[in-house]
Amino acid sequence: MKKRYALAEDELQLFRQTVEDTKPLFQDRVKPSSSQRTQIALLEQKFIQKQVDANFYFSDAFQPLLQQESPLCYARSDVSSYEIKKLQRGDYTPELFLDLHGLNQTEAKKELGVLIAACRREHVHCACVMHGHGKHILKQQIPLWLAQHLDIRGLHQAPKKLGGSAALLILVELEY
Template sequence: MKKRYQLAEEERHLFRESITGTKPLRQDTVKPPKPRLNTNHLPARRLLHEQVDASFYFSDEFQPLLESEGPARYMRPDVSPYEVKKLRRGDYIPELFLDLHGMTQAEAKEELGALLAACRREHVHCACVMHGHGKHILKQQTPMWLAQHPDVLGFHQAPKMFGGDAALLVLIELDE
């Protein structure tokens, strides 16, 4: 094997002079601990099942009755209409954000299902879904998918600070 770095005689002498009086380090006999399995994280298979289960609710054929006038909004019948007003004003601060830019409809459905499953798992009450403007395909489909899911209490077009008309704030029902 060829030596890549060769020092000049002067540099070798300078090095030896600078390390005079030092002792070599003794090798530690302590073995590093074996890595433990983290039991806090859910198995990947369970996460995948949650995601698939959550995206099961999204149908392209079903058209929920949403208001066509004004901003995109929806509230389940058993939820107070005051909640929509609080969403519109920005009283709820989203803890999770999902950016759907550049995704296909199938990918967006999968990610939306994963977001809702994550919100339930992490006890997140409000999330923001950024669908963007684009060709208005995801902008039209996202509210229809969200209105079909049983864990969604409601949604409203996001205030300007969270994306304006290119995003939705979603309220998720949590277990007590």
């Protein structure tokens, strides 16, 4: 191999004099402790779980029977209409909030799947999905997607203080 930069003898001598009193550095690589390895494994598990949660398939072709009136509401056939009225009045306060502003449909579907899985995992009965007004794409699609999920008991347009027509409150089926 050809040397690209050859030093003159006097420059080499000057370099040797300059580094003459230096000592080699101590190798300071530290292996992670078992608790750090456990934390890393837990983070990896959470990441994998989030990917699994996001894999619920919401169909764009499925058209459930939703009331076309305003405010928007939906109840599964086995859910009392009284539950939806309680949701409408604001008797249920959402514990989790999902803001979908700026997301496209694919990203919004994944985030909805993650929200529903998180509600079930954390035993959250009511959540709020904020879709905004925008071009009304998400506003129209989100109720259709939520109505096809088996764990959604019902949904209703959020009260004014929680976003009004730009948000939905959802009731989630919990495991006991």
